[in-house]
Amino acid sequence: MEERNPTHDTEGRLGTVEAKVRNVVESLGEDVGYQFCNWAQANVALDDVEKPTIIYVLPPSGSLHFKWNEVLDRPNAQIAFVSPTDFDFDGAENDGIIEAMKRLCVRFVRAVNESGYFSPL
Numbered sequence: 001m002e003e004r005n006p007t008h009d010t011e012g013r014l015g016t017v018e019a020k021v022r023n024v025v026e027s028l029g030e031d032v033g034y035q036f037c038n039w040a041q042a043n044v045a046l047d048d049v050e051k052p053t054i055i056y057v058l059p060p061s062g063s064l065h066f067k068w069n070e071v072l073d074r075p076n077a078q079i080a081f082v083s084p085t086d087f088d089f090d091g092a093e094n095d096g097i098i099e100a101m102k103r104l105c106v107r108f109v110r111a112v113n114e115s116g117y118f119s120p121l
Contacts, residue, residue: 017075020117021056027111028054032104046082052104055080081105 018036025034033053035045042055062075081101085094113120 017059017073017077018056020115021077021079024108024111024115024117025054025056027115028104028107042080049082049084052081052083052100054104054108055082079108081108 022034022036025032031051033049033051035042035053035055036058037045037055038058042057045055057078057080059075059077062073065072065074081104083097083101085097109121112118
């Protein structure tokens, strides 16, 4: 089976920024979850997060930038890095979770830069 390239349109599905982000997250391995939703949906989805998860929030706005030989799609992306924790959390425990999410963010940015899908961050 031919591997689907998220940069290209396929039957019934357009190559989108979201598909590229999803592909980058999937490259990080099965230990990282992924959600694509608006903030209201994300708020509900957070209740069921079982592992570190990257949430790509539906961009509220953006722009298309036209050059003579290309068009750049520039959504105002919002990306959250979340992990399960107790509601009445322990500060020291959550400090470790926060640090883990920072490291996940670094892994994600490196993967974005290596993907070639986007301008380097």
